[in-house]
Amino acid sequence: MTPTTALASSRGEEAGTRAALALSAAAVDGGVLSEVELAAWLADRRRAQPQRVERVPFAELDGWRFEQGTGDLRHASGGFFAVHGLRVRSDFGPVPAWEQPVIDQPEIGILGIAVRDFDGVPHLLMQAKSEPGNVNGMQLSPTVQATKSNYLRVHGGSAVKYLECFRRPEPGSVVADVLQSEQGSWFLGKRNRNMIVRVGPEVEADDDFAWLTLNQVNMLLRQDNVVNMDARTVLSCLPDWRAEVTGPAASLHTDTEIRSWITRRRAEHEVSVTPIGLDETKDWHRDPYTVSHVNGRHFSVVAVDVVSGRREVAAWSQPLLEPHGTGLAALFVRRLNGVPHVLLRARAEAGFLSVVELGPTVQCTAGNYADLPPDAWPPYLDEVRARREAAVYDVLLSEEGGRFLNAQSHYVIIEVDDGIPLVSDEFRWVSLRQVDELLRYSHHLNVQARTLIAGLRSL
Numbered sequence: 275m276t277p278t279t280a281l282a283s284s285r286g287e288e289a290g291t292r293a294a295l296a297l298s299a300a301a302v303d304g305g306v307l308s309e310v311e312l313a314a315w316l317a318d319r320r321r322a323q324p325q326r327v328e329r330v331p332f333a334e335l336d337g338w339r340f341e342q343g344t345g346d347l348r349h350a351s352g353g354f355f356a357v358h359g360l361r362v363r364s365d366f367g368p369v370p371a372w373e374q375p376v377i378d379q380p381e382i383g384i385l386g387i388a389v390r391d392f393d394g395v396p397h398l399l400m401q402a403k404s405e406p407g408n409v410n411g412m413q414l415s416p417t418v419q420a421t422k423s424n425y426l427r428v429h430g431g432s433a434v435k436y437l438e439c440f441r442r443p444e445p446g447s448v449v450a451d452v453l454q455s456e457q458g459s460w461f462l463g464k465r466n467r468n469m470i471v472r473v474g475p476e477v478e479a480d481d482d483f484a485w486l487t488l489n490q491v492n493m494l495l496r497q498d499n500v501v502n503m504d505a506r507t508v509l510s511c512l513p514d515w516r517a518e519v520t521g522p523a524a525s526l527h528t529d530t531e532i533r534s535w536i537t538r539r540r541a542e543h544e545v546s547v548t549p550i551g552l553d554e555t556k557d558w559h560r561d562p563y564t565v566s567h568v569n570g571r572h573f574s575v576v577a578v579d580v581v582s583g584r585r586e587v588a589a590w591s592q593p594l595l596e597p598h599g600t601g602l603a604a605l606f607v608r609r610l611n612g613v614p615h616v617l618l619r620a621r622a623e624a625g626f627l628s629v630v631e632l633g634p635t636v637q638c639t640a641g642n643y644a645d646l647p648p649d650a651w652p653p654y655l656d657e658v659r660a661r662r663e664a665a666v667y668d669v670l671l672s673e674e675g676g677r678f679l680n681a682q683s684h685y686v687i688i689e690v691d692d693g694i695p696l697v698s699d700e701f702r703w704v705s706l707r708q709v710d711e712l713l714r715y716s717h718h719l720n721v722q723a724r725t726l727i728a729g730l731r732s733l
Contacts (some may be wrong), residue, residue: 288513289549291449293517295342295367298396305333305397305487306479315484316500317621319402320412322481327406331562335577336591337537343386345553345560347575347593354421355379355677357565357575357593359555360462361548366622368643373556373576375565376462377595377677378549381422385504386440386469388417389449390485397485399436399477400505405675406580407594409682412501413672414494417483431531432565432587434478440469447472450511453716454724456674458623460573460595465627465716466504468511480653488515492732498670501684506671510724514710514731523613525705529553532708536718539620539700540630547624572643573597576679594679599641600670601683603722605659606690607666607730608657615703617694619655621720631720632704632712649667653697661688667729683722706730 307315314561332340337350346562347357360376388399403415420434449470456464479485486494490511494500500595501509527535552560557568566574579591606617621633638652662668667687674681696702704712709727712718 277371292513292515292520293587294315294391294396295488295512296517297394298491299515299631301395303369304490305395306392306485307490309490312484312486312490313324314365316414319482321581323402323412323677324583325404325411327627328579329576330562330579330591331517332577332593333562334579334591335593338577339593340552341561341704342709344551347565348553348582353381354592357552357595359550359558359623361550363544363546364622364624365544368646369711369720373550373554373558374572374624375552375555375595375633376560377460377464378462379421379464379677383421383466384418384437384440385416385466385508386418386436386471387505387508388439388471388473389437390473390475390477393607394487395487397457398491399473399479399483400486402484402489403502404582405502405581406578406592407677407679407681408499408502408672408675409680410499413675414491414500414505415502416505416508417666418502420573422458430611435483436477437469439473439477443469443471444473445672449513450508450714451715453512454721455626455717456721458621458625458631459721460678461615461625463625463627466507468508469506470512477612488512495729495732496667496669499672503674503725506725506728507721508718509728509731512704512731513714514553516706516731518614519706519710520567523707525613525708526610526615527701527708529708529711530700532704532712535702536620536630536632540628543620543622545622545624545629546624548725551630555623569642569645571598578679584608595677596671596679597639597681599639600682601673602636602658602686603634603683603726604636604654604662604686605723605726605730606654606657606688606694608690608692608694610703610705614706614707616709616727617655617701618704618709618719618723626717628717628721629718633720635701635724637720637722653701657694658686658688661690662686666733667726669729671725685722685725685729687726687733
């Protein structure tokens with residue numbers, strides 16, 4: 275096969291994937307499960323996954339200890355993750371320098387969704403999974419959601435189901451496979467392998483799993499605290515199936531201009547991060563139950579004891595990061611020359627490997643700005659507040675329940691007109707076709723933006 279023929283074949287396969295996903299997104303009568311059966315399955319899984327999460331002092335953490343000399347919080351196995359201090363200097367945002375605790379989890383986990391056809395309609399294998407940090411226990415997760423420590427069974431627990439579908443996928447079965455970041459304000463260089471893989475009839479749904487159409491998943495994305503963060507980021511990596519996105523219409527900026535803008539923001543932003551001992555971290559103090567900031571804002575590090583009958587390990591204890599306040603992630607959407615665009619911000623966050631990733635129009639926790647003057651607040655925050663009643667998407671969603679305790683953000687999508695000028699070079703109107711292209715590659719859209727893209731596609 276010549277290179278030209280191979281490219282044509284690839285494009286034809288991609289068009290077929292998009293057409294199949296469009297069929298799944300339009301399957302209004304249910305699929306393997308009817309709407310009634312889906313609701314009953316979710317309710318049954320909630321009853322089958324009771325979970326007890328109890329706050330405990332750090333001294334009662336099993337296998338975790340504060341390291342002598344640094345005060346860093348680490349697991350005795352050397353696996354999972356650690357909490358240490360970070361010294362940051364940045365030209366992004368109203369505060370040029372600060373210190374904070376950060377979660378350091380250098381290993382790359384797998385977040386994967388298996389896709390299988392039933393009567394010609396693609397279905398996604400979704401998992402009902404309880405996590406200690408979730409506000410409501412069980413939420414819908416990917417087929418596989420596992421850190422390297424999990425799937426190597428450092429915890430001594432049971433094997434991760436369906437893992438081999440993603441560690442050893444069949445030739446030609448991979449729909450998406452990309453490394454994506456997680457919260458750059460709370461993780462240091464954290465990323466996971468986001469995968470979507472086609473499977474055959476030999477893959478069947480276990481008790482805590484169900485085959486859902488894309489339409490059913492989209493319906494659940496519009497409900498508070500049902501689809502977890504890991505599922506949302508993988509869903510954003512699906513090829514966009516909507517005709518208005520895949521057509522030939524022109525974007526406001528060329529693809530080269532968007533890539534050049536991202537590269538320039540990465541080159542021009544200055545972010546310096548230096549790992550330090552947790553005990554050295556200025557303005558943070560430790561008591562028997564928390565590591566917290568002296569002003570009571572931002573977040574705390576806490577300890578929990580967990581009993582859960584449906585996990586690889588039935589009982590364990592661990593640290594969690596507990597945010598103070600509910601976050602806001604808002605995305606402006608408008609048509610330019612008839613083409614749908616979203617307003618993205620080139621955000622520099624201390625934990626990003628690439629310095630800058632594209633985030634939503636507004637991303638903040640308002641309480642953290644209480645002591646700052648209004649001109650230091652995030653751009654467009656007042657516009658979001660003024661227009662929020664007209665939002666087309668306004669859903670309260672949990673962040674990573676395996677690392678964060680009761681962390682939630684309001685995810686908001688607002689359609690705007692031409693009365694929204696750019697306030698700085700940190701912002702660009704990016705077409706949804708360009709977003710779809712950027713999501714094929716690592717470290718371009720942050721996890722909050724990816725959640726909003728999944729939400730936008732669900733409408």
